[in-house]
Amino acid sequence: xxxxxxxxxxxxxxxxxxxxxxxxxxxxxxxxxxxxxxxxxxxxxxxxxxxxxxxxxxxxxxxxxxxxxxxxxxxxxxxxxxxxxxxxxxxxxxxxxxxxxxxxxxxxxxxxxxxxxxxxxxxxxxxxxxxxxxxxxxxxxxxxxxxxxxxxxxxxxxxxxxxxxxxxxxxxxxxxxxxxxxxxxxxxxxxxxxxxxxxxxxxxxxxxxxxxxxxxxxxxxxxxxxxxxxxxxxxxxxxxxxxxxxxxxxxxxxxxxxxxxxxxxxxxxxxxxxxxxxxxxxxxxxxxxxxxxxxxxx
Numbered sequence: 345x346x347x348x349x350x351x352x353x354x355x356x357x358x359x360x361x362x363x364x365x366x367x368x369x370x371x372x373x374x375x376x377x378x379x380x381x382x383x384x385x386x387x388x389x390x391x392x393x394x395x396x397x398x399x400x401x402x403x404x405x406x407x408x409x410x411x412x413x414x415x416x417x418x419x420x421x422x423x424x425x426x427x428x429x430x431x432x433x434x435x436x437x438x439x440x441x442x443x444x445x446x447x448x449x450x451x452x453x454x455x456x457x458x459x460x461x462x463x464x465x466x467x468x469x470x471x472x473x474x475x476x477x478x479x480x481x482x483x484x485x486x487x488x489x490x491x492x493x494x495x496x497x498x499x500x501x502x503x504x505x506x507x508x509x510x511x512x513x514x515x516x517x518x519x520x521x522x523x524x525x526x527x528x529x530x531x532x533x534x535x536x537x538x539x540x541x542x543x544x545x546x547x548x549x550x551x552x553x554x555x556x557x558x559x560x561x562x563x564x565x566x567x568x569x570x571x572x573x574x575x576x577x578x579x580x581x582x583x584x585x586x587x588x589x590x591x592x593x594x595x596x597x598x599x600x601x602x603x604x605x606x607x608x609x610x611x612x613x614x615x616x617x618x619x620x621x622x623x624x625x626x627x628x629x630x631x632x633x634x635x636x637x638x639x640x641x642x
Contacts, residue, residue: 363389365430366404366412367640369422369633370397378419385411397633398640402428424628424641431642432523435611436589438516438638439580441598442531442538442552444473445616446635448508451533452487458498461490473600475621480532480572480602488555492564496557499536507537510616512634517545519639525595526587530579532571532602551579577605597635598622614638 366386368374373396382401383391389403404412406425416423443450456465465487472483517527527545529538531552538552554567569575584591596603596610599618604625607613615626616635623629630637 363403364406364425365428366401367394367424367426368399368401368416369424369630369637369640370420371632371634373397374399374421378421382412382415385415394640398637420632422630422633422637426641432520432525435525435593435595436587437526437528437580437584437594438520439528439530439583439594439596439606439610441576441600441603442529442541443533444599445597445603446510446513446529446541447537448510449502449506451502451507451537452491454502454506455491455494455498456487458501459491459494465490472602474619475601481570484532484553484566484570484572488562488566489564491555491562494562496560496562498562499534499555503537503540510635512636514545515634515636516638517547519636520595521546526583528580528583530571530576530606532576549583551575573602573605576603577609580606580609595638597638612641 366388368378368382379391379399386401386404386408388401388405390401392400392402394400404425409425412423440446450466450469453462453466453469456462468477468483468487471477472480477483520527526548528549528551529541529547530550531538533552535550535552535554538550541547542550551571553571556563556565556567580594580596581591584594591609592611594610595612595614596607597614597616598607599616599622601619601621604622607626612628613626615622615629617631618626618629623631628641
C-alpha cells in the first residue's frame, strides 16, 4: 500500500468500506450524460460540479474502482478516489520527474537526433521507462556514450526549439507555490535542462545528471553519481527531511519505472501519461488531463 493509500484509505489491491469522494476529469467540457451512470457505478450519494471539466461524486464506494476504471477508460476520462477534505494543507512538497512529466519530450532522445541516432536511443529509453531494462545506470551510460563528439550547442537547440512544458504544468506549479508548497525537480535527465527550468519556473530544488563537456564537445560520459530510481527516492526523503516534514506530506509525479521508488515514498503519487507499470502502482493516474488536474483533487 502506498503512502497515500495508507493515509487516506484507498488501495488498488483492496479497499476499505468507508466512503470517499470520486473526482472525474475530462480534457474537454464534461458531458452531462456522464453524471448519472458514474454516480450509479460509484454507488455515490450525489454529484457536484467542480468546473466545466470536472465533477466530484460524494460518498463514492472505492470498492467500485474496477467498474469506474472501465467506464472512464472507455470515455477518455480520468478519475481519483480522494479523502473528503483533502487539501494543499496536507502537503509541503511537490516533487516531479522532468522528461515526459514536467515536459513533453525525452531530452536525451532529442539530443541524439542531432547525431542521427534518435531511433536507436529512443528504443532504449522506452524499454527502460517500461521497466524492461532493469539496470537504469547501464541504459543511461549506453545512451550517453552514443553522444560522444556531439557539439554541446545541440543542448541549447533542444532547450530552445523542442522542449515544451506539459499541459497544465505552470498552472499546477503556481497553485502549489501559492499554497506554500516547496518544489523539487528530480530527473534521470540532465542538469543543463533542470537548471534552466529551475530558473524559469522558480523551483526550489533540482537533482539530475551532469553531461561531461570538454572543448565544447560531449565526451559521451556522465560526471558523478547517476540519478537512478534509488537516488530519486533518496532525494525525496532528504528534501522532506530538510523541510522538516514526513514523506507522507509529499506529492510525487512521474511517468516511468525509474519513478516508482520515489512515488512509493509519497503521501500522494500521480502517474502522468505514464507507462502501465506506473499507472498500476500510483494512487492516481492522469491519462488525459494536464498536470493542473492536481488542483481539482484539493
